[in-house]
Amino acid sequence: MGDDVNKEKWSLILKRFNKRDSSAFAEVYKMFFVELHAYAIRLYRGTPVDPQDAVQEAFIALWERADMEFDSLANIKAFLYAIIKNQYGHYYEHLHVENKYRETIINENHFSDEVEESEMVASLTEYIERIPDPGKEVMRLYLKGYEAEDIAQKMNFNIQTIYNIKSKAINQLRLLFKKKKDSPLL
Secondary structure, eight states: OHHHHHHHHHHHHHHHHHTTOHHHHHHHHHHHHHHHHHHHHHHTTTSSOOHHHHHHHHHHHHHHOTTOOOSOHHHHHHHHHHHHHHHHHHHHHHHHHHHHHHHHHHHHHHHHHHHHHHHHHHHHHHHHHHSOTTHHHHHHHHHTTOOHHHHHHHHTOOHHHHHHHHHHHHHHHHHHHHHHHHOTTO
16 A cells, blocks of 8 residues: 555656646655765766756756656656766866867967067077177077087187177177167068
């Protein structure tokens, strides 16, 4: 007799739920919340998503689907599980899109930096060609990565002479860059 009463009770709750009776919805909520919450905890472990929020959103989505009728409480439960799983999938899709966007921005910034650096090196190389030797040669070697000692040895100068030539060449380059900056055409 007890099973028949329970079946009738759950059948009545299901009918009322399908009519979107709020008290029947509350019964369904109480019936499945703990189990769904445990599922969401396992699913969202290690993410900033609050599992309780995921379950709440699933119930909201269920309530908003007033056009759906269910033949059993088990189908309602399965529907709620599916919503939570789909939300999880959407969360990770969104995370993937965010990461791709972040990567694109970083790559664009890196590319932009490379272009600027390339333009700067081109300008510097152009201006180095305008200064007289031995400053021109000293600056070319510095740009190629040579150290002052290596340049001094290669050019048969003492190291202090290389420092003096480099200092004078840098001052000449500053003047050239200043003229370019002050030029009304550029």
